[in-house]
Amino acid sequence: xxxxxxxxxxxxxxxxxxxxxxxxxxxxxxxxxxxxxxxxxxxxxxxxxxxxxxxxxxxxxxxxxxxxxxxxxxxxxxxxxxxxxxxxxxxxxxxxxxxxxxxxxxxxxxxxxxxxxxxxxxxxxxxxxxxxxxxxxxxxxxxxx
Numbered sequence: 001x002x003x004x005x006x007x008x009x010x011x012x013x014x015x016x017x018x019x020x021x022x023x024x025x026x027x028x029x030x031x032x033x034x035x036x037x038x039x040x041x042x043x044x045x046x047x048x049x050x051x052x053x054x055x056x057x058x059x060x061x062x063x064x065x066x067x068x069x070x071x072x073x074x075x076x077x078x079x080x081x082x083x084x085x086x087x088x089x090x091x092x093x094x095x096x097x098x099x100x101x102x103x104x105x106x107x108x109x110x111x112x113x114x115x116x117x118x119x120x121x122x123x124x125x126x127x128x129x130x131x132x133x134x135x136x137x138x139x140x141x142x143x144x145x
Contacts, residue, residue, distance in 0.1 A: 001031065001032065001033055001034070001037045001041045001042060001045045001105070001109070001144070001145055002031070002032040002034075002081045002082065002142065002143065002144045003029050003030065003031050003032075003045055003048075003049060003081075003142070003143045003144075004029070004030040004078070004081060004140065004141075004142055004143075005027050005028075005029050005049060005052060005054070005140070005141050005142075005143060006027065006028045006029075006030075006133060006135050006138070006139065006140045007026075007027055007054050007055065007135070007136045007137050007138075007139035007140075008023070008025070008026060008027060008028045008074075008133045008134055008135055008136055009024075009025055009134040009135075009136045010022070010023065010024050010025065010133070010134050011023050011026075011028040011074045011131070011132065011133035011134070012074070012131075012132050012133075013074060013076055013121075013122075013123040013124075013129050013130065013131045013132075014129065014130045014132075015123070015124045015127045015128070015129055015130075016127075016128075020122075020123060020124050020129075021074055021076075021121030021122050021123055022074070022121055023071075023072035023073065023074045023119075023121050024071075024072055025069070025071050025072070025136070026066050026069075026071030026072035026073055026074070026119075027049065027052075027054075027066050027071060027072075027073050027074070028073075028074045028076070028131070028133045029049055029073055029074065029075045029076070030076050030077075030078035030081060030131075031045075031075060031076070031077055031078060031081070031106055031109055032077075032078050032079055032080070032081030032082045032096065032102075033077075033079070033082075033096070033097040033101065033102035033105045033106065034082050034095050034096065034097055035095070035097050035101070037097065037101075037105055038105070039105065039108050041105070041145050042105050042106075042108040042109040042112055043108070043109075043112045044145045045109060045143065045145045046109050046112035046113045046116060047112070047116065048143055048145065049066070049073070049113065049143065050065065050066060050067050050113060050116045050117075050118055051065045051067060052065055052066070052141070052143070053065050054066075054139050054141065055068070055069040055071065062139070066118070067116070067117065067118070072118075072119045072120070072121065073113060073118050073119065073120045073121070074120075074121045074122070074123075074131075074133075075106070075109065075110050075113070075120055075121070075122050075123070076122070076123035076129060076131055077102065077103070077106045077123060077125050077126070079093065079096040079097075079102065080093075080096075081096075082095040082096035082097075083095075083096070099125070099126055102125075103125045103126070106125060107125075110122055
């Protein structure tokens with residue numbers, strides 16, 4: 001699994017012009033699933049996101065996690081994280097898991113975050129979503145488990 005994690009001042013996701021998920025300060029997490037992923041990968045990624053130290057500790061150093069900073073998480077499924085552009089100009093999606101495999105794993109990732117104590121808002125799997133965010137820093141990291 002891959003996650004693109006962005007530290008945000010706020011973020012929201014809309015479907016058809018209606019907001020379906022919104023957070024204040026925290027992290028916007030775009031999540032992609034590949035064929036070899038399983039529930040254990042979702043749990044490991046959730047732990048990594050929840051404990052990733054990308055928030056200011058008051059001294060200017062990134063020493064606090066979203067958990068320690070009492071931040072929120074906005075999780076949005078993003079199959080394009082597995083787009084392969086090494087050949088040609090049109091991305092290949094062969095590394096992205098099919099929806100019937102990916103959706104339950106994204107849901108397990110969200111459930112794992114909630115089990116750790118996270119406040120999580122989500123997008124709508126498979127929908128055409130509009131994601132709006134204010135990147136704080138900017139801080140953006142690509143995680144893979």
